[in-house]
Amino acid sequence: MPRLLRGVARTAVVAGTATAVSNRVSRRQANRWSTQQEAEQYQEPQYAPAPAPAPVAAAPDPLEQLRQLGELHAQGILTDAEFDAQKAKVLAST
Known part of the structure; x- marks a missing residue:
């Protein structure tokens, strides 16, 4: 036992x-x-980084625009009034 x-x-x-x-x-x-x-x-939440902004298109060159308008006017595509209006727009934007 x-x-x-x-x-x-x-x-x-x-x-x-x-x-x-x-x-x-x-x-x-x-x-x-x-x-x-x-x-x-207590840790801060991890967020994905914001996407990069889309690249801004470069402003068109006013001299190049005036040259193109001149060519269109010379070819007869633009009338004198249209040419003057477009030229005024280009010059006002600079």
Whole structure:
């Protein structure tokens, strides 16, 4: 009978130790996870950078525009009134 009690006592000690170790590991993991979650909450969210604005088209050269208008006028495509109106627009935009 003493051997049986010794075996039962040893089993109880082993089971109790295993339970204590298991509980300690669980608490340690829970603390670690809660610390990580708190750290993630306080970090600023990472946003994707804003897309670069589309390149602005270079302003057309007024001299080139006047030259083209002159060619169109010389070819007879533009009348004198149309040529004067377009030339006034080009000169006003500079």
